[in-house]
Amino acid sequence: MENFTYYNPVKIVFGKGTISQLGTLIPQGAKVMITYGGGSIKKNNVYDQVVTALKDYDLIEFGGIEPNPSYETCMEAVELCKKNNVDFLLAVGGGSVLDGTKFIAAASRFKGEDSWDILSKCAPVDDAIPLGAILTLPATGSEMNFFSVISKNATKEKLHFGCPSVYPLFSILDPATTYSLPQKYIRNGIVDIFVHVIEQYITYNVHAPLQERYAESILKTLIEISPKLLSNKIDYDTRANFMWCATMALNGLIGCGVPQDWSTHFIGHELTAFFGLDHGESLAVVLPGVWEHQLYNKTDKLSKYGQRIWGLSHSSPIETATIAIYETENFFRSLGMPTMLSEYNITEKDIEKVCERLKNRGSKFGEFGNIGSDQVREILLSRI
Amino acid sequence: MENFTYYNPVKIVFGKGTISQLGTLIPQGAKVMITYGGGSIKKNNVYDQVVTALKDYDLIEFGGIEPNPSYETCMEAVELCKKNNVDFLLAVGGGSVLDGTKFIAAASRFKGEDSWDILSKCAPVDDAIPLGAILTLPATGSEMNFFSVISKNATKEKLHFGCPSVYPLFSILDPATTYSLPQKYIRNGIVDIFVHVIEQYITYNVHAPLQERYAESILKTLIEISPKLLSNKIDYDTRANFMWCATMALNGLIGCGVPQDWSTHFIGHELTAFFGLDHGESLAVVLPGVWEHQLYNKTDKLSKYGQRIWGLSHSSPIETATIAIYETENFFRSLGMPTMLSEYNITEKDIEKVCERLKNRGSKFGEFGNIGSDQVREILLSRI
Numbered sequence: 001m002e003n004f005t006y007y008n009p010v011k012i013v014f015g016k017g018t019i020s021q022l023g024t025l026i027p028q029g030a031k032v033m034i035t036y037g038g039g040s041i042k043k044n045n046v047y048d049q050v051v052t053a054l055k056d057y058d059l060i061e062f063g064g065i066e067p068n069p070s071y072e073t074c075m076e077a078v079e080l081c082k083k084n085n086v087d088f089l090l091a092v093g094g095g096s097v098l099d100g101t102k103f104i105a106a107a108s109r110f111k112g113e114d115s116w117d118i119l120s121k122c123a124p125v126d127d128a129i130p131l132g133a134i135l136t137l138p139a140t141g142s143e144m145n146f147f148s149v150i151s152k153n154a155t156k157e158k159l160h161f162g163c164p165s166v167y168p169l170f171s172i173l174d175p176a177t178t179y180s181l182p183q184k185y186i187r188n189g190i191v192d193i194f195v196h197v198i199e200q201y202i203t204y205n206v207h208a209p210l211q212e213r214y215a216e217s218i219l220k221t222l223i224e225i226s227p228k229l230l231s232n233k234i235d236y237d238t239r240a241n242f243m244w245c246a247t248m249a250l251n252g253l254i255g256c257g258v259p260q261d262w263s264t265h266f267i268g269h270e271l272t273a274f275f276g277l278d279h280g281e282s283l284a285v286v287l288p289g290v291w292e293h294q295l296y297n298k299t300d301k302l303s304k305y306g307q308r309i310w311g312l313s314h315s316s317p318i319e320t321a322t323i324a325i326y327e328t329e330n331f332f333r334s335l336g337m338p339t340m341l342s343e344y345n346i347t348e349k350d351i352e353k354v355c356e357r358l359k360n361r362g363s364k365f366g367e368f369g370n371i372g373s374d375q376v377r378e379i380l381l382s383r384i
Numbered sequence: 385m386e387n388f389t390y391y392n393p394v395k396i397v398f399g400k401g402t403i404s405q406l407g408t409l410i411p412q413g414a415k416v417m418i419t420y421g422g423g424s425i426k427k428n429n430v431y432d433q434v435v436t437a438l439k440d441y442d443l444i445e446f447g448g449i450e451p452n453p454s455y456e457t458c459m460e461a462v463e464l465c466k467k468n469n470v471d472f473l474l475a476v477g478g479g480s481v482l483d484g485t486k487f488i489a490a491a492s493r494f495k496g497e498d499s500w501d502i503l504s505k506c507a508p509v510d511d512a513i514p515l516g517a518i519l520t521l522p523a524t525g526s527e528m529n530f531f532s533v534i535s536k537n538a539t540k541e542k543l544h545f546g547c548p549s550v551y552p553l554f555s556i557l558d559p560a561t562t563y564s565l566p567q568k569y570i571r572n573g574i575v576d577i578f579v580h581v582i583e584q585y586i587t588y589n590v591h592a593p594l595q596e597r598y599a600e601s602i603l604k605t606l607i608e609i610s611p612k613l614l615s616n617k618i619d620y621d622t623r624a625n626f627m628w629c630a631t632m633a634l635n636g637l638i639g640c641g642v643p644q645d646w647s648t649h650f651i652g653h654e655l656t657a658f659f660g661l662d663h664g665e666s667l668a669v670v671l672p673g674v675w676e677h678q679l680y681n682k683t684d685k686l687s688k689y690g691q692r693i694w695g696l697s698h699s700s701p702i703e704t705a706t707i708a709i710y711e712t713e714n715f716f717r718s719l720g721m722p723t724m725l726s727e728y729n730i731t732e733k734d735i736e737k738v739c740e741r742l743k744n745r746g747s748k749f750g751e752f753g754n755i756g757s758d759q760v761r762e763i764l765l766s767r768i
Contacts, residue, residue: 006396009393221597
């Protein structure tokens with residue numbers, strides 16, 4: 001097992017009716033800005049629950065944080081924060097709202113000249129407006145980590161930052177808030193959670209059996225509940241398990257003491273930035289390509305994954321690993337998720353744009369740092 | 385799934401050579417009291433590593449915290465803390481040293497008249513001296529929770545308390561510090577960890593498959609590594625996995641949203657308090673008795689446990705559950721652990737003392753609160 005440090009101070013308040021606890025979680029007397037997305041929270045009763053719970057607070061709000069939250073939108077919110085001396089941010093929505101709010105929290109107290117430097121130059125974030133979250137879309141894990149991914153419309157870039165000062169003080173997870181989610185969001189969420197686990201699991205063996213089994217626990221649960229999640233019959237426990245899988249997949253725990261990959265995410269971000277694929281869509285395209293490309297580096301883990309998750313029992317590890325890749329792609333397709341670039345009309349010429357950018361940045365992805373722009377080209381060409 | 389709140393701000397610093405990071409973890413300029421047990425840390429180089437890492441701090445020390453740390457000993461340490469204006473406590477040892485240090489931290493700033501009230505009357509602990517830990521004996525999970533169990537020699541009582549102000553700020557877990565542990569401590573640790581998981585797992589079904597699989601992950605890993613742990617060949621990864629299993633078994637995570645039992649622990653505490661059994665020894669005696677007594681209340685979970693952990697496939701759940709109990713007792717015995725009270729020369733008359741105390745206290749244990757003094761009598765008589 002590798003050395004590690006694990007620290008995660010987010011208070012999770014989980015379950016039915018928990019939004020009513022807001023008044024015990026936000027400091028009394030705080031000037032609160034509620035942030036949200038396209039306004040679905042005003043249709044599904046979540047907004048009303050929030051405002052009722054915070055009736056004794058001085059509230060303002062900022063709506064319109066889009067999927068793949070943009071730097072441009074977030075900077076409008078930063079202006080509003082500064083103008084109103086906001087001292088608490090409450091993100092109400094999915095991962096995009098949470099990520100956007102983390103950036104708003106950091107940029108509002110950023111001392112440098114250009115807040116984009118937080119993303120493009122890893123400029124240090126020593127201070128941020130305290131924030132809390134009400135999660136309504138299980139997927140990104142943003143509710144229990146300190147990461148944020150932000151896109152810049154002007155340059156079609158999608159970059160991330162992370163620092164302890166943007167850990168949510170609390171995250172409220174009420175599974176009932178997910179009842180009104182369109183199926184596409186659920187499908188995307190399943191794939192996002194699945195790939196979060198995979199990026200911390202399918203690397204190489206460092207004798208960390210508990211972390212492996214934790215990763216497998218999330219994958220097995222996710223596969224088990226997926227048909228129910230995508231059926232029209234909504235039930236509380238299935239949504240609760242979906243939500244808890246999402247949080248546990250990316251709160252740092254399963255990655256303790258093990259190598260991590262993240263190449264699928266980084267390549268996927270470029271597909272979203274350039275061509276507008278949803279985050280989950282981009283992952284479903286890229287993952288099988290990365291695995292086929294790295295088959296010989298990942299044989300042991302892919303083979304174990306094939307046996308334990310898909311019940312495979314082929315004689316050679318390489319055969320089991322290969323079939324495991326097909327099983328995974330089949331699973332994505334069973335959710336109604338495309339897995340090929342051609343399904344999005346993305347061509348060889350488009351791929352070149354991605355590779356050129358990665359070459360200029362000198363990007364090297366994967367647990368061995370062996371996936372550069374040339375390897376990304378090979379991976380993406382295999383997905384046309 | 386049941387509603388829950390999860391909050392655990394302990395920073396875990398895990399791995400080889402991590403004691404050297406102490407100076408970055410304890411506030412500069414703090415007056416530090418190092419607490420420890422019987423002095424093994426002075427023989428195995430741990431003490432030297434600590435003192436070297438803290439060469440720039442003003443240090444005092446308090447040794448002699450015994451297994452099942454006593455109120456009497458801890459109160460001596462409280463006097464020393466007050467006299468020296470200690471503002472940071474560093475526990476170096478196993479669960480007993482950590483538990484004792486949590487109580488010292490709380491009692492040093494307790495405003496009430498009698499610090500024993502913290503344990504006997506759940507007197508609120510609003511403040512405590514900040515503390516950190518270096519764990520040298522994986523077992524209790526005290527390194528990543530806010531619980532503490534303290535014994536009073538004068539009255540032969542063993543009680544617990546828990547409050548967020550005694551969460552360690554950090555816990556350093558260097559698996560190499562366990563190399564010098566006597567086998568008995570490892571055997572006790574395996575059973576303690578195992579039963580921690582069981583108390584949060586073998587209750588009744590609330591549709592929380594991820595929590596079940598996490599619990600099973602720890603049990604499977606523990607069973608897998610036990611022969612290596614107890615062999616004379618010491619290796620780093622086995623010790624690392626042992627340590628991580630211990631921490632994950634009782635940091636609150638696997639108990640999120642599920643019912644919990646803890647009757648084995650509460651009954652076991654009485655066996656330790658009255659008759660001096662080691663904590664792990666008491667659990668190995670009590671658990672099979674509780675399970676046999678509660679077989680019909682726990683059939684579903686015991687049957688699932690039997691299938692998933694011991695690979696049983698009997699036709700009826702009750703048969704699988706019954707065999708699962710035998711398998712568990714056999715596992716304990718395979719570690720060299722006694723499982724019957726008669727092996728400790730404890731008689732029917734002795735059992736009556738336990739039952740009388742529990743009757744006077746009005747104790748009701750178990751996930752249904754249906755285990756009172758009469759049921760404890762039946763359980764313990766079955767273990768003679």
